Amino acid sequence: MRPVTHNTKVKLVEAPQGFTGEGFFTTKLSEVVGLARSNSIWPLPFATSCCGIEFMATMAAHYDLARFGSERLGFSPRQCDLLMVMGTISKKMAPVLRQVYLQMAEPRWVLAVGACASSGGIFDTYSVLQGIDQVIPVDVYVPGCPPRPEAILDGFMRIQDLVKQESIRRRTDDQYKELLNSYGIQ
Amino acid sequence: MTNDDILQKLQAKFGQTIQHIEEPYGMLTFEAPKEDNLKILSFLKDDPSLQFTYLNDLTVVHYPEQIGKELCVVYLLQNIYTKTRIRFKTYTDIITPEVYTATSLYATANWLEREAYDFFGVQFIGHPNLIRIMNVEEMDYHPLRKEFPLEDQTRSDKDDDMFGR
Numbered sequence: 001m002r003p004v005t006h007n008t009k010v011k012l013v014e015a016p017q018g019f020t021g022e023g024f025f026t027t028k029l030s031e032v033v034g035l036a037r038s039n040s041i042w043p044l045p046f047a048t049s050c051c052g053i054e055f056m057a058t059m060a061a062h063y064d065l066a067r068f069g070s071e072r073l074g075f076s077p078r079q080c081d082l083l084m085v086m087g088t089i090s091k092k093m094a095p096v097l098r099q100v101y102l103q104m105a106e107p108r109w110v111l112a113v114g115a116c117a118s119s120g121g122i123f124d125t126y127s128v129l130q131g132i133d134q135v136i137p138v139d140v141y142v143p144g145c146p147p148r149p150e151a152i153l154d155g156f157m158r159i160q161d162l163v164k165q166e167s168i169r170r171r172t173d174d175q176y177k178e179l180l181n182s183y184g185i186q
Numbered sequence: 187m188t189n190d191d192i193l194q195k196l197q198a199k200f201g202q203t204i205q206h207i208e209e210p211y212g213m214l215t216f217e218a219p220k221e222d223n224l225k226i227l228s229f230l231k232d233d234p235s236l237q238f239t240y241l242n243d244l245t246v247v248h249y250p251e252q253i254g255k256e257l258c259v260v261y262l263l264q265n266i267y268t269k270t271r272i273r274f275k276t277y278t279d280i281i282t283p284e285v286y287t288a289t290s291l292y293a294t295a296n297w298l299e300r301e302a303y304d305f306f307g308v309q310f311i312g313h314p315n316l317i318r319i320m321n322v323e324e325m326d327y328h329p330l331r332k333e334f335p336l337e338d339q340t341r342s343d344k345d346d347d348m349f350g351r
Contacts, residue, residue, distance in 0.1 A: 091322045099251060124337045126329040134340075 008024050009034055018109055029167045037081070037107070038163035039069035043156075044080035046100060048087030051114035051146040055086050058149040068156060077103040082159060083136075086146075088116040089129045101136045102185065106171045112138045115145040166180055187235075187268045188212040195236060196232035199229055206275075215273040220259070222284045223276045230263060231291055238263040238272065240286065246306040248280075250332045261288070271318035278308065280331075287313040305330040315328070342349055 006123065016035055018027030043065070047055055059065045074080040077100045101110065112132050115121030118141040120130035128184055130136060139162055142155035170176055180186055192214055196204050199251040204225075206217040218226050230238040249256055254276035264271045278285055287310040288295040299310040300319040307328035310316055318325065327334055 092320075095320075118340065126325075126336065126338055128338065130338050130340060131344070 013162050025043045030166075031164075033164055033168050034164040034166055037166075038160040039162065040158075041068070041070050041082045041109075041160070042072055042074045042108065043082040043111075044069050044074050044085050044100070046083060046085045046087075046106070048093065048099065049116070050090065051086035051117065051144075052067075054146045054149055054151060055084065055113065058152045063149040063153060065153070065156065068153070068160065070156070076103060077101070080104055081163075082106055083108065083110045084113060085110065085117045085132050086113040086119065086152075088123055089132055091129050093130045094132075094135045096133045097132060107163075107166070109139045109163065110136055111140050111142065111155055111159055113142045113144075113155065114147055115143065118143065120146060139182060189272075192236065192270070192272060195233065196229075197228070200226060213271055213273055217277070219227050220276045220278050220285050223259075223261075223290065224291070226274065227261065227263075227291050228289055230272075232243065236265065237267060238265050238270075240264040240266050241269065241292035241294045241298070244288070244295060244302060246302045246308055246330075248306060248330065248332050251279065252277075254279045257283050257306055259308060260284050265349045270317075282309075283307055284309045286311050289313055289338065304328070307331065326339050 013035065015025075016027045016031035020023055020032075027164050043060075045052070045055055047053075057063055065071075070082075077083070078129065081104075082122050083098065083101055083104060101108070110132075112118045116123060116128070117132050118138075120128050122145070124130070140158045142151050147155075176184070187191055187195065189212070193204070193216070198214070199212060201220070202207060202350060203218050203222050205217050208215045228238050235254050238315065240263065243260075244262070245260045247258040247260065256279050256308060259276050261274040261276075262271065274283065282339075283306070285308055287299055289299065289310075289312070297313070297319060299308075299313055300316060302308045303310060303313075303316050304318045304320050304327055317323075321329065329336075
């Protein structure tokens with residue numbers, strides 16, 4: 001017998017609802033696109049403090065973010081779909097974060113990890129941005145100070161749910177444009 | 187070089203302008219009027235027997251209750267040959283917080299004075315580039331002055347009772 005036990009319980013992503021016949025399968029385009037996108041998210045880690053350390057654990061072998069199709073972290077915003085903001089964002093950092101967000105191509109999602117990124121956390125002070133949602137729209141907030149890797153993974157899976165369910169027209173509709181305009185983008 | 191030696195040299199040169207001499211934890215500390223700060227600093231730096239050539243730090247303290255002497259500019263100087271350190275304090279009022287810049291003596295003073303200006307609004311006369319260094323440029327006040335609250339005032343989601351404001 002081999003000394004290494006291979007994982008035989010590999011779980012595949014379920015196929016979307018559709019109509020199956022002999023030699024064909026029909027479903028909605030948005031579901032196929034959502035399925036493909038949600039299982040190949042390229043995250044851009046924007047780590048500024050202790051939540052970034054938790055993210056390193058999340059990314060590493062023990063918790064293994066790659067299980068969710070995010071093997072590949074991008075370090076250029078132009079390549080990435082998901083901006084993961086982890087850590088305290090000072091007011092001086094806010095324009096930098098905003099610039100990174102603007103450089104990402106649509107569709108793009110934002111995950112605010114930890115109390116500081118979500119609300120400023122304990123840093124209720126003149127120099128710290130009181131939540132990144134003051135400068136960019138946020139899709140999912142992960143509470144915790146810092147959140148454990150399980151919490152970050154849960155937040156990531158909530159992002160996957162959003163991506164899966166998103167209509168392919170969402171990025172061009174008026175509501176979305178209005179949201180971006182409220183942040184002064186475009 | 188003992189504290190007494192330094193003090194004798196200073197008093198021989200400047201007399202009564204050197205005031206409030208203390209030695210907390212063995213570190214010579216004295217005070218002088220702000221008009222004389224450059225004379226004293228250049229004497230401490232250039233005198234061959236003193237040689238305080240290294241400006242360790244420049245900080246400011248705000249004492250709102252001391253009317254007319256609200257802002258205290260503190261120079262921490264070091265003689266790197268004998269490892270002696272001294273502290274020189276000079277006070278200024280808060281209405282015209284103007285102090286001569288030490289940038290001509292110590293290149294380090296450039297950033298340190300920008301920081302002091304940023305947080306306390308001390309105007310260093312003759313500074314080549316007196317702009318904010320740490321805070322955002324749009325900030326319209328000097329946050330470490332005691333009249334300003336520490337907390338961020340843009341925040342609306344906090345219940346004041348629960349956060350001790």
